[in-house]
Amino acid sequence: MTTRKTAGGILMLMALTALPSPAQSRFPALLDAKFQTAVRDAEAGLDGVLGLALKDLKTGKAFLINEREVFPQASSIKIAILFEAFKQAEEGRLQLDEFIALEESRKVAGSGVLYYLGRPSLRLSVHDTAVLMIVLSDNTATNLLIDRVGMDAVNKRMDAMGLPKTRLRRKMMDLTAAGEGRENVSTPLEMMTLLERLWKGDILKEPYRKDFLEILAIPKESPLRSGVPEGIDVAEKPGELEAVRCDSGIVMLPGRPYILCVMTTYLKRDTDGNPVIAKISRLAFEHFSRLERSSEIGRVVSDK
Numbered sequence: 001m002t003t004r005k006t007a008g009g010i011l012m013l014m015a016l017t018a019l020p021s022p023a024q025s026r027f028p029a030l031l032d033a034k035f036q037t038a039v040r041d042a043e044a045g046l047d048g049v050l051g052l053a054l055k056d057l058k059t060g061k062a063f064l065i066n067e068r069e070v071f072p073q074a075s076s077i078k079i080a081i082l083f084e085a086f087k088q089a090e091e092g093r094l095q096l097d098e099f100i101a102l103e104e105s106r107k108v109a110g111s112g113v114l115y116y117l118g119r120p121s122l123r124l125s126v127h128d129t130a131v132l133m134i135v136l137s138d139n140t141a142t143n144l145l146i147d148r149v150g151m152d153a154v155n156k157r158m159d160a161m162g163l164p165k166t167r168l169r170r171k172m173m174d175l176t177a178a179g180e181g182r183e184n185v186s187t188p189l190e191m192m193t194l195l196e197r198l199w200k201g202d203i204l205k206e207p208y209r210k211d212f213l214e215i216l217a218i219p220k221e222s223p224l225r226s227g228v229p230e231g232i233d234v235a236e237k238p239g240e241l242e243a244v245r246c247d248s249g250i251v252m253l254p255g256r257p258y259i260l261c262v263m264t265t266y267l268k269r270d271t272d273g274n275p276v277i278a279k280i281s282r283l284a285f286e287h288f289s290r291l292e293r294s295s296e297i298g299r300v301v302s303d304k
Helices: 002-018 027-044 074-090 126-135 139-149 151-160 175-179 188-200 208-216 270-293
Strands: 049-056 062-065 099-101 123-125 234-241 244-251 258-265
Touching (some): 027 049, 027 062, 027 270, 049 188, 049 270, 074 151, 074 188, 074 234, 074 244, 099 126, 126 139, 188 208, 188 258, 208 234, 234 270, 244 270, 258 270
Antiparallel strands (some): 049 062, 049 258, 099 123, 234 244
């Protein structure tokens, strides 16, 4: 009888010991799986090709789809140009407050306002030119910066950081180069890596890092931004070309910042690209904000 009681006690102790502690709860992993299924459903419903790189900057967890494939970047390549300008400023090779003259021969059409300005003359600081490039996606401003920092310098910088598939191959609105296949490209993984290293301060020190992120976070109309509530900073740059839509950025959710890079190409309908990026952005924000507000077992304590 004593042996049976002892054996029963041991079995009960083993059962209690096997119960997971709150810190070992499987609930976050279950939510991760549901989120990933929802994103894959959105990807499967797109008549085109989609690539994605998502990283939780708090935990380091990543979710990837076609992450190593090369996608056209359209205006999202301007993130790399902006980085090169700020890196050269950090190295003392240019000054952000130095002026660039806007000449009529350097103007190109498309996005922006500089095409219509500078009559009879106009000079812009490197910093202001960068703001126009990112916020208004000004193509003339972009080409002025490319001339100032050098196209080869951008690509060599990417090589030095181990990002060989991120390439600036032409200026904005150079349709001849585009027709020859010289497109500006990157991969979801490489763009995510660039943004992560910028966020961590590995490749750009203060105050340049802070200024860089502030420019990227100036509000602009974009699919990634549309999936995030007002009041949350989003440092990002969207891009659009025929059959191509993309957006890469950092969502600065307090306590749970994350990087989201979504790229689409071969779109059957151009109008399908931005909505799927916006949907994935909304899914990501809802997922991470719920995890950030909740305990390991799902309790939310609020002022309500």
